[in-house]
Amino acid sequence: MPLPLVPLPAHVIERPNPDVRIDAATTISGDADTAVLLQSLLEQRTGIRVPIGSVGTVDLRLDDTAAPESYRLDVGNGGIRLSGDAAGLSYGVHTLIQLVQGDADGWRVPSVEIADEPRFAYRGVMLDVARHFFDVTTVRAFIDRAASLKYNHLHLHLSDDQGWRLELHSRPELTARASQTAAGGAAGGFYTQEQYGEIVAYAASRHMTVVPEFDMPGHTHAVTLAYPEITAQPVLSDHIRDVAAAYGGGLPEHGTPYTGMAVGFSSLRTRDAAATTFVRDVFTEVATLTPGPYLHFGGDEALGTDPADFADFVAEVSHEIAALGKTPIAWHEAGAAPGLAPGTIGQYWNFIMPTVGSDERARAFVANGGRLVLSPADAIYLDMKPTADARLGLTWANGPTSVERAYRWEPSDVIAGITDADIFGVEAPLWTETVTDLADIDALVFPRIAAAAEAAWSPATGTLPDRTWDSFRARVGGLGALWTSAGIRFPASEEIVWTT
The missing domain is CATH 3.20.20.80 (Glycosidases)
Structure with a gap:
């Protein structure tokens, strides 16, 4: 099952490293505006209000040398690192929220490495x-x-x-x-x-x-x-x-x-x-x-x-x-x-x-x-x-x-x-x-x-293995719980493979 990422990032590598847990011990550091956005979205998704501090499990770094609207996301080794220009950081936060998954022990983010930028301005x-x-x-x-x-x-x-x-x-x-x-x-x-x-x-x-x-x-x-x-x-x-x-x-x-x-x-x-x-x-x-x-x-x-x-x-x-x-x-x-x-x-x-x-x-x-x-x-x-x-x-x-x-x-x-x-x-x-x-x-x-x-x-149709209709209907189906937590009253289209 592909990760529930929409739109599909330009480069995604899933790694065998342990997941990163989102719990009472999680903290956020780095760019102030992006930290506030992530704090709000995490609370909306998980019910946990993650504190913002000087050192964080999730580190958000502004990179003025990054390509416009691009970001890099690295999840693993007990932490999450996100960098990009101001817009890219914001987009990377939304990618991160899509990765947050619930299980019997709470909330987790799978270990991945993502490098992403838009096709069109x-x-x-x-x-x-x-x-x-x-x-x-x-x-x-x-x-x-x-x-x-x-x-x-x-x-x-x-x-x-x-x-x-x-x-x-x-x-x-x-x-x-x-x-x-x-x-x-x-x-x-x-x-x-x-x-x-x-x-x-x-x-x-x-x-x-x-x-x-x-x-x-x-x-x-x-x-x-x-x-x-x-x-x-x-x-x-x-x-x-x-x-x-x-x-x-x-x-x-x-x-x-x-x-x-x-x-x-x-x-x-x-x-x-x-x-x-x-x-x-x-x-x-x-x-x-x-x-x-x-x-x-x-x-x-x-x-x-x-x-x-x-x-x-x-x-x-x-x-x-x-x-x-x-x-x-x-x-x-x-x-x-x-x-x-x-x-x-x-x-x-x-x-x-x-x-x-x-x-x-x-x-x-x-x-x-x-x-x-x-x-x-x-x-x-x-x-x-x-x-x-x-x-x-x-x-x-x-x-x-x-x-x-x-x-x-x-x-x-x-x-x-x-x-x-x-x-x-x-x-x-x-x-x-x-x-x-x-x-x-x-x-x-x-x-x-x-x-x-x-x-x-995303890159053009067919340029990536997951840039296909079959992949999309599975990926977007994995966003149902996220959309529900955001208060979006979406119709459960029969074309989509919805998961919780």
Whole structure:
């Protein structure tokens, strides 16, 4: 049985040395921030509050010469030694916690030697807080769940047709008029600037960077409620009418809150000078609130925007963001625009086998000096139903997405001509049309979030003996007790070999 390590480390050597016990005599020493994290996680897992001192059974050493986000873990000879840069130490702690096992005599850690570092620099999860709003406590819990699997970016989808979720002093009507509704008629909400700062700071404490997204020129019906003069009338298609008939919510009407699930009908008036000013105000203020280097401007499913107007608009927005000293990110449709700011990052959300044109748009970002974040919808969109009879989720991305399908894909194989050097990373999005609270998040996210984490962190499929589906389903099954102790209400997928 392989050790329950997810994502799979780059190098693992199991040794015949005696296990190291975790008991009342255990102590922690070394880097103060990492020691506090380990103390908390050990208590959560074992019930033992291990003291922090100057000399420890577990020694945590900051190594400024280590490769970014890398760590080395050595368990044996009565002690545990962990070293790495600041982020690597944190990731190494989560690896160590996965190794903690219970037996008749208490708690133990098997003797191993691990040397580990990530495959991709960007390892992201996305939380859609626009379709349904989640308070700061829930977002913090989501951050903790993601950090435990070595994710390092939190993409917050802060605006959509159903609501606007961040207070902006330059545009107060957005939260005054466009924040109180959500999908399905649920209550809305928004983050004050202080609350947003709290999320950013908490993410940073877990070595995660917040990537805020304000989607445009489509997905902007909520803006209609605050600034109707800069938004166009909804463009209604037969598809939108079919979605409304199937899921409810009615058809969108200009100036009226929208709580349905259809997409592609809304648009800013992209050639209106007032809309340009609006965009500049939004991103200028968000840039001052966001210490991270990225601003995401959407650019997807703008079916209500003339293609030529769309191309000019997304190019202009990318340059506005670049002028603020930030790197623009956009969904892959924006690759159709020839004038994007050099270095703009594209986020690919089409399928593992691209539909016509989506791969060409994705490659355009690379040709423009940027790179790609891969989020193939039929593999790692976490809001897809895991099984046909699941209570939550949707099925539009090639039907229900099993854990096995979430695992069995290779980032460098998705788009012809794209190699690891062109891939910035992997991101697993959670859209929330059917998700209302943390229990719903857990029910859809786990265990598929672990499969996406392995695609983002671990060496390529087949390069290691345990980088296989059969190994993964056993390894992730060994995390059930750990996840339970962390309060994660994960579904016991029948695809996984669960152990206690």
